[in-house]
Amino acid sequence: MFEYTFQWRQAFRALPQMLEGALVTLQVAVLSMAMGVAIAVLLALMRNSSSPWLRAPATAWVEVARNTPALFQIYMAHFGLAGLGLYLDPFTALLAGITFNNAGYLCETFRGALRAIPGTQARAGRSLGMGAAQAFRLIVMPQMFRISFPPLTNQMVWAILMTSLGVTVGLATDLTGVTQDLNSRTFRTFELFALAAVLYYLIAKAVAGGARLLAWRLFRY
Amino acid sequence: MKPMLLAAGLAAAAGAAQADKLDDIIASGVLRCAVVLDFPPMGSRDADNNPVGFDVDYCNDLAAALGVTPEYVETPFPDRIPALVSGRADVGVASTSDTLERAKTIGFSIPYFAFTNVVLTRQDTGIASYEDLAGRTVGSVAGTFEGIALEEDVTEWGSGEFRPYQSQADVFLALSQGQIEATVVTNTVANAIIATGQYEGLTIAGDAPYLVDYVSLIALRNEEGLLDYLDLFVNQQVRTGRYQELYNLYVGEGPAPDLTIPGVYR
Numbered sequence A: 001m002f003e004y005t006f007q008w009r010q011a012f013r014a015l016p017q018m019l020e021g022a023l024v025t026l027q028v029a030v031l032s033m034a035m036g037v038a039i040a041v042l043l044a045l046m047r048n049s050s051s052p053w054l055r056a057p058a059t060a061w062v063e064v065a066r067n068t069p070a071l072f073q074i075y076m077a078h079f080g081l082a083g084l085g086l087y088l089d090p091f092t093a094l095l096a097g098i099t100f101n102n103a104g105y106l107c108e109t110f111r112g113a114l115r116a117i118p119g120t121q122a123r124a125g126r127s128l129g130m131g132a133a134q135a136f137r138l139i140v141m142p143q144m145f146r147i148s149f150p151p152l153t154n155q156m157v158w159a160i161l162m163t164s165l166g167v168t169v170g171l172a173t174d175l176t177g178v179t180q181d182l183n184s185r186t187f188r189t190f191e192l193f194a195l196a197a198v199l200y201y202l203i204a205k206a207v208a209g210g211a212r213l214l215a216w217r218l219f220r221y
Numbered sequence B: 001m002k003p004m005l006l007a008a009g010l011a012a013a014a015g016a017a018q019a020d021k022l023d024d025i026i027a028s029g030v031l032r033c034a035v036v037l038d039f040p041p042m043g044s045r046d047a048d049n050n051p052v053g054f055d056v057d058y059c060n061d062l063a064a065a066l067g068v069t070p071e072y073v074e075t076p077f078p079d080r081i082p083a084l085v086s087g088r089a090d091v092g093v094a095s096t097s098d099t100l101e102r103a104k105t106i107g108f109s110i111p112y113f114a115f116t117n118v119v120l121t122r123q124d125t126g127i128a129s130y131e132d133l134a135g136r137t138v139g140s141v142a143g144t145f146e147g148i149a150l151e152e153d154v155t156e157w158g159s160g161e162f163r164p165y166q167s168q169a170d171v172f173l174a175l176s177q178g179q180i181e182a183t184v185v186t187n188t189v190a191n192a193i194i195a196t197g198q199y200e201g202l203t204i205a206g207d208a209p210y211l212v213d214y215v216s217l218i219a220l221r222n223e224e225g226l227l228d229y230l231d232l233f234v235n236q237q238v239r240t241g242r243y244q245e246l247y248n249l250y251v252g253e254g255p256a257p258d259l260t261i262p263g264v265y266r
Helices: A008-013 A015-048 A052-066 A071-083 A090-116 A121-129 A132-147 A149-169 A173-185 A189-218 B002-017 B021-028 B055-065 B077-085 B145-157 B170-175 B187-196 B223-241 B240-252
Strands: B028-033 B069-074 B091-097 B106-115 B117-122 B137-141 B161-165 B184-188 B202-207 B215-221
Touching: A008 A015, A015 A052, A015 A090, A015 A149, A015 A173, A015 A189, A015 B021, A052 A090, A071 A090, A071 A149, A071 B170, A090 A132, A090 A149, A090 B069, A090 B170, A121 A132, A121 B106, A149 A173, A149 A189, A173 A189, A173 B077, A173 B161, A189 B077, B002 B137, B021 B223, B028 B055, B028 B077, B055 B069, B055 B091, B055 B223, B055 B240, B077 B106, B077 B161, B077 B215, B091 B106, B117 B145, B117 B187, B117 B223, B137 B145, B137 B170, B145 B161, B145 B184, B170 B184, B170 B202, B170 B240, B184 B187, B215 B223, B223 B240
Parallel strands: B028 B069, B028 B091, B137 B161, B137 B184
Antiparallel strands: B091 B215, B106 B215, B117 B184, B117 B202
């Protein structure tokens, strides 16, 4: 199949550079998740509200985020917004694109979780003298996060893998960017991308494992 | 009788096993060329979406010399070598700079074209020469000869930013939008893109002080027979005047770039 001799030494020499790239990848993923969760909670509340003025923009966000490719969303953040005079550098454009995507998916996850929480919970809080916001923050939200934690972890892994799309808007510092740059200099395509694939796998595994530990600490009864 | 048949069969099998890429191409009747089609005038698409350009015609000539039909495998710049290695293409006619780093992986013919590089910018940036690029946000196609040289200079200047894009089209889009202030491209591409009028306000701001960018045909490194054939083919293209003819057709009137380097053998 391959008319090619694998040369691993050259690829392993590039490992330090690739690990630095992996750090940037993780950074984008973590930031996009943090912002994505915050926006998603807001979107979920807006979608559940009785005002159409709040529901409509949230619904539009979710529809576009979930039904268009992430690549398109990132491309729009870089080239699309620039057409309107708003310049996002590649890192910011990637972050904005993935955050947009994360928020859309997580909103629906949270909405599902909110439905699973009996309405009596909030009412019990209110009857103890809590305000609506207080009841939501102290009683409903913790349960919402507990229910939605596994899909939240999924989205985090998905965010890590989505960062690889940054290369299409000229990002050269994340794992894929570094790999692509090394690739076009040396043409050691298969070794370098195999190494990158292993790194992505390890990062995703580490995140999933870390999340499990965290869930065990946070959500035990 | 039987042992002789067996021996004849073995000889035939051994003969088949030794058929190299050149034999395979001739036998299959098809030459699959990896070409880059967002790099005018070397390779692009015409109004009917057909591949045209210097590289495309070069592939046609090579196929004609081999007596086979050409087939184009469009590859973006970073994907030229993967296309060869994975067996999707036989030969790369794709303006590939013959760096020593790449020669560790892939086989190069003698140079078949040579580029010089120029600074391409917008009229409103105030950039007038290569030195003015220091501290600016610049970009180029990832991993190209000029992209690597520009990135190294940006690192040396210690200010400004270099952005590598995945295709030439994205670089021009980024430049025209103002995402980057300038790029360094081969002179032929710069002239071609200004001539199309597709992006307004682009202008050439002098030469980039790089070495001449010699580009070669590429094939798998272990295909000696094919690489020898490519060397002779390039030589014949120059000798017969076809090289000059293609230059006049796609680049413009005037002498085509010299492909020899004084003072050294190939």
